[in-house]
Amino acid sequence: MGVFRNENAAALLVRDTKQQGKCSRVNPMNRSTLRCAAIALFLFPCLTHAAEKSDPKATMQQPAVAEALRFVQSNAEANIETQIHLCEIAAPEFHEEKRAAAVEELFKAAHLQNVHTDAAGNLIGDRPGNNPRPHIVIAAHLDTVFPEGTDVHVTRNGNVLKGPGIYDDCRGLAALVGVAQALDAGKVQTAGTITFVADTGEEGLGDLRGMKEFFRNKSNSDIDAFISIDGPEPITDAITGGVGSYRLRLTYSGPGGHSFNAFGIANPIHALGRAIAKIDEIQTPETPRTTFNVGRIGGGTSVNTISSSAFAEIDMRSEDSGPLEATKAAVERAAQTALDEENARWHDHGKLTMKIDLLGYRPTGSTPADSTLIDTVRGVNQAMGLSALTTSRQSTDSNFPMSLGIPSITLGAGGTGKDAHTVNETIDITDAWKGVQRLLLVVSIFPN
Template sequence: MSPLVSPRSAGTMIPALLSFFTLSLTSPAIGHAQQPKVAAKATPTEAALDRLAKQPAVAKAMAALQSENEWTLTEQAALCEIPAPPFKEAARAAAFKDKLAALGVQKLRIDREGNVIGEIKGTGPGPTLVLSGHLDTVFPEGTNVKVKREGTKLTAPGIGDDCRGLAAVLATTRQIIANKIPFNGRLLIVGTMGEEGPGNLRGVRALFSGPLKDSIDMFISIDGTGFGITNGAVGSNRYRVTYKGPGGHSYGAFGMPNPIHAMGRAIAKIAELEASTNPKVTFNVGLVSGGTSVNSISADGVMDIDLRSESAAALADIDARLQVALRQALAEEKARWPKSTVPLSLVIDTTGLRPAGTTADSTFIVRTSLAAARTMNVYAPLTISSTDANIPISKGVAAVTLDGGGVGRGAHSLDESYDDRADGYKGPQWILLVVIGLLTTR
């Protein structure tokens, strides 16, 4: 997951319209805190989820997710200890596929991109829903991924993002199959490749451009920790910008256009770009390089640029102004040395494009996610972020990213941790209610 929204990092949060009051549910697995009743009438979706949680097969599965929580944690740690650096997730994919096979998932395969795909067939006709987690991490090959456990706290790179998501998918799948929970349609269980930065969502892009692209009606990604519902897709445009020249001696060749100076001019212009706050727009020069020595005019100046917004139109606008700034910097550096015949050029390589968009708060998938959180008596805010859900959202498919429960700290850092505390099991419980709710209620 691209770190944008807490607990991943700071970002915009849209308060969810949730009502909190004690429900007369009998299942001990729900684990309600005692709260005073208030005058509020459940919406049809909320009432349907309340009834769903009481159905025998669902209630049994919910109870098992609590009593067998250690199974989920064991799977989380086991997957985390299989390295999955960018573009090298195959070993973790193979293990995830084997675990799904052991649970009884059918039609398991690995597609051309490396995604793991399996199916659970419903008892009657209905929609196709994807339940997924991403297999990759941001950590390079050779990173120590051994999990350290202290009580309820697990520490290792990737333990929350997204080993927690993968474990929650496994736990949910396990209970649906073991308890033969009836539902309509088809549930696709997926482990995706390349969700993190350099992967550019390559796994989910392949999913929505392959044989299944026209059959997926709804999409859920489980990514990260806590209880957030991401229904806003932050788009991003990423570029590697290179100013190029022949280079030369800092004294003997002085008077020629300097690629690093051109890059400096560009950075100054980028720093002065106006960026709106509503919708939120951001820009960043994150990496710079070039040069061989202090007394050489470099042959190149290279920088990596990241632009983001929750609005496709706003992202396009800041991108257009960036392009102008880059070319103005080139022209100004050439004009600075009018007598020079030395060439200076600009190369702009696209390194990542993530589309922006929103699954409306009023859609069935968002209403069901909120209603399930209410039934669970957990607070689930609506948030925006950059996740696998960006792709289906951009294609008009109803999609959200749900957190996997528990408490996470230090995502994308070597000391990343996940704390299960007393109620980490509520994450998979919530996910199960959402999944079955989407496939059985309207």
């Protein structure tokens, strides 16, 4: 939109005042005043927007928020104990219910309302604000990559905690609870409702099932912002873009037989080898970053048996949907060519069949750099004396709401983690409470 010329603005003002019967002619001596008034009216929405924009430093000094921030720091050790407690409750994929039950008690103790579990096992609780909107959702995932039977005992050496999932995402769950507790302790009145979610199915083959269920039939007309708490993100950073992914299982099947007596029939394992070799030759762009990986293979019963089946699980990722779809198509072509070659090699004796199953799909997405949500996080960083905000793209719970057009972001929970997705996962919890304070300020300010 361009700036009106003064004469046009004055003419519009004169026209409007004539229509209202307030004047019928303009004194030349007052034209300058009218021009300024017209320009001021034109700029008024911009000035109003600037005036309404929250000042994080001022918000930090409000008595209720200041008390909540003090609570976070004084409650830091108790929050770490919560992190350890939750992490020592196993939560393998598709079996998060015991950990969810422990979080439910903490949600209720923080006086969240309407605490309940949905069809996907997400634990949900609301904290009403002065109005229903803006409606913010803040979430951390319950599940881990570790199978049932994994020893989830947590050890502590000073400020270093060690245990499976101790920061991905036990730290996120502790921070989620910590924000709810601090808002309650400070009796903070937010502008709108905050919904807290301990969600399922973020890792591995979970396929974001928790987020897909939560956002079923929801859009940006229902939710104004989404915040995921996850992973090793430094509290100066934010994930603002979602790396999309496909996960496929490729299976070749045939009659199988004895390695000597049945020799001359097509072999599913040989077909799989052909396919993997062809997949390895696929070319992907460096920008947007696009990757593929054959992560698991299996098949066969013994060294002297022609297998009746063989499978591979394949992961493909990209920052953009176009290259992601192209890579998936290339993998499928490689699989089909391998099948055709193996059958041709043995003249269709023991002819093989192929099946490709979709194990998971995560959509791509992003939140604009000039969005209110990112601007809020940027202001909080500055107010807390942290480094300037840096952004990146990853695959997190935020992918799904991003794909719906809901402003979404993933933030760290404090502390410094390493060796994620291994039994040697650790986190240095020095000043981890600052991550909770940052999250607290973001939900308290946006877009208050």
